[in-house]
Amino acid sequence: MADWVDVAGVNEIPPGGSKVVYVEDAKIALFNLGGSFHAIEDVCTHDGEELASGKIEGEEIVCPRHGARFRIKTGEVTAPPAYEPVYAFPLRVQDGRIQIRDDRWE
Numbered sequence: 001m002a003d004w005v006d007v008a009g010v011n012e013i014p015p016g017g018s019k020v021v022y023v024e025d026a027k028i029a030l031f032n033l034g035g036s037f038h039a040i041e042d043v044c045t046h047d048g049e050e051l052a053s054g055k056i057e058g059e060e061i062v063c064p065r066h067g068a069r070f071r072i073k074t075g076e077v078t079a080p081p082a083y084e085p086v087y088a089f090p091l092r093v094q095d096g097r098i099q100i101r102d103d104r105w106e
């Protein structure tokens, strides 16, 4: 089972903000939705655009390239031109630090 990896402090990401981190080969976008933190792979499943710089609308991130939408909490796709979800990573907060676990290969 993959270990938890410390990636950021909670005060580095304000509500409505995002931050890109790397865990081994995974590029991950962290989001703060009103004080709850979520982590999805930072690669749009339509054509590979990074998602972290997209606009957050409600609980969705809008891909800045062609406008596909994904649920930040689950990675589920909600609007084309993407049709596949992005991976949502397990996340926990411990002592003010955000930790991610890359369980993609378990």
Ligand code: FES
Pocket: 044, 045, 046, 047, 048, 049, 063, 064, 065, 066, 067, 068, 080, 081, 082
């Ligand atoms: S690359 Fe994201 S919608 Fe096309």
